[in-house]
Each structure stands twice: as C-alpha cells, then as structure tokens.
Amino acid sequence: MNTAATMQNSPASTAARPIDFYFDFISPFGYFASLRIDALAAKYGYTVNWHSMLIGVSVVKVMGMKPLLEVPLKGPYIAHDARRYARRHGIALVRDPGAPPVDPRPAGRAFNWLLQHYPEAARPFAQHAFAAYWLQGRDISDPAVVAEIVGESGCAGAQIAQGIASEEAGRLLRSNVEASLARGVFGSPFFIVGDEPFFGAEKMELLEEWLASGGW
C-alpha cells in the first residue's frame, strides 16, 4: 500500500473517500485522464490522490513486454487511439503520441519529492508537466526543464531546485513505483477506489458508474 504518498498527497486526501490515480507523464491517456479525474471524483464526493508510476518498469520489467509503442500491432493502434481521443476532445497535442517517449524519471523524481516535502505543490506540478510535455512539446527528461516547470507551477527556491534532483527524490520515486506495483498497477492511467482497480482512460465511465452506485 502506498501509504506514505497517500497520506501526504494533499490536505484533502484525509477525507474518507479517496480515489488513487496513477499516471506516467509519457502516457497520453494518463494526460487525458489527468484533465478529467478531479472533476469526476468531486461530482461524487471523492477526492483524488495523484501518484506517478513508470510504465517502463511495469510493462517492460514486470510484464516482460516491449515498450508499448514498439509492440507490433498494438503500438500503432495506441498512437492512433490517442490521436483520435485528442481530436474528439479538442486537445491540441504538439507531441505526437506515436513519437518515441522521453525518459520520464526526472519529472517523476520532482513529483515524488514535492509529494513528500510540499504535498500541495505536487499536483500543480504534475498538471504543468503534463501540459509542458503534451501541449508544448518540451523535453521533460531534462532536469533543467523540470526545474523550470516546478517554478511555473508555483514553487521556487534553491532548496527545491536541489531537492527535486536529489538522491532522495530518486529513492522516493523508486519506492512509490514499487508501492504501485504492490497494488497491482500496471498501466497509465490506473484508478483504485477502495481495492477496486480500473485501468485505462476508457474505464472512466465504468469508474463513474462505480462511484455513483457504490459498486456491485
């Protein structure tokens, strides 16, 4: 259980009914979900705890697959499906979902360090990092770019700049990725309500049915 991150995610996360939302910055559907999940949760009186995960660990190391975009048949489909979603929802992607992803770990380290030390800053950073990557085409594998995005999302200061690139940040990312795997999280986006798992942006309608009905 990702207890440490959950408890410190935001002041609102102390509410009785949290949804755990797992994402990878390089996942287009993780980005799409990030645009909707808070409003969906609020509609039913839930809060959302945001957690970064790494598809490169779950898919490649744990599940034994190739990187998703390199999987024959499935890779081209995923890219097509993401472009179709973006058109449908009027999201002006600058980065093509079929282009090779960058290394998401610098952004993941920053997110997890903020989650630990400035929990209220973690979600705004994630939102800015998603937009920087997908809407602005910026290279979030560059620690200098990540530091800029942290500043743009409202955090500033030498201590923060050092912290997000620290060994501690790497350790926090690794331990939270391990925690996500222990909860069964293998893709992005992934939602957990209580112990109930929902994988994929296309499961958000089912997630909504679950929230509305209390489950079945």
Added chain:
Amino acid sequence: MNTAATMQNSPASTAARPIDFYFDFISPFGYFASLRIDALAAKYGYTVNWHSMLIGVSVVKVMGMKPLLEVPLKGPYIAHDARRYARRHGIALVRDPGAPPVDPRPAGRAFNWLLQHYPEAARPFAQHAFAAYWLQGRDISDPAVVAEIVGESGCAGAQIAQGIASEEAGRLLRSNVEASLARGVFGSPFFIVGDEPFFGAEKMELLEEWLASGGW
C-alpha cells in the same frame, strides 16, 4: 483485407456499411461483445461481419507476450474485470475468466469452414459456441463437442461433420487469422468500421459515437 470471409459472411454483409467484428472464443470480452454488437450496428444501419481470430497467435507469436492470463499484474486484472462485467450485466458465467483457457482452434476451424460453405450458419454457430463455453462450461477444444454445437445451432449432416474437422477447415482458419493480422487486429473483441479500428468491449461506446457521428 479479409475479403473472402467478408463477402461470404452472410447475405446481409453485402450491404454498403459493414462492421467487421473479430473475436476469439476463449476471450470473455469477445463473448460479451458478441451479445451486443449486432443490435448496436443495426441501430445505426450497419451490418456485422463476424470473424474469428486467435489471441494465441496475435498476442504470443506476433506481439511477443505471454498468454494474457499469465502476464503478471495484467492477467489477474483482466480476470477480475471480466467477472465484474458479468456481474454488472447479469451474465451467469459458469467458466471462470481466470481459469486456463482451452484450445480454441477446433471451434475456430468449424466457424471458418461454415463461413466458407454455409455462411448463414457461421454466426449462429459462433453464438452457440460462446454460450457453450462460457455459460455451460463445455470443452470446445473437443471436436466431438464442437460437432454437437454445430448440430445445436441448426446444421446437421455427415458432410458438415467431416468438413468442420477437415484439413480445409484448418487452412481457412489459418488464412483468416493471417488476414486479421494484416488488418492490425491483435485482441478480442476488435471492431473495424471502414479502416477505423476499435479494440476492446470498453470501446463499444466510442464505436457507437463513431457510428452515430460518422467519425471525426
């Protein structure tokens, strides 16, 4: 293009607007989709061409993955998700979606032989085979059981019993699986409208939007 099968699938398939529906008998979500796709298509003036495919070929041989239920994290999730769908829709599965699947090729051979020689009988057979496997727990890897199911779906005769187990039936299955791969089909259920692909039962709402709007 799966032209031969498409043209002979049913008399209705000569209509201008077909949906190609691909399924594997051992896929629970293929079964769930089979219960809904004809009505969904008819609502928008489309017909449906049913095609069997083999996940064991697309996933294991082409995509290089383990059999889905054996993939860490994803396997248990898929089984859970299928049980949840069945509960939600009141489908009384006898076979557990988490149980090891049987060899679907005997049923696939029968389906493809019927598609070639008795095209109007192929879909009723597929519907009976799905029900036999998922609702009655019968072993559709047993050619004798498959022959029974062919009989129950309205076909009878020594010629048919020989045909569905013939070398020709195996050849038709292989060539139609090849054709499905050439169209990019990698999972079950899979839908193609024109050239537009939709993977997964959870994409049926998006498919409906596509049919209703004409696409985007």
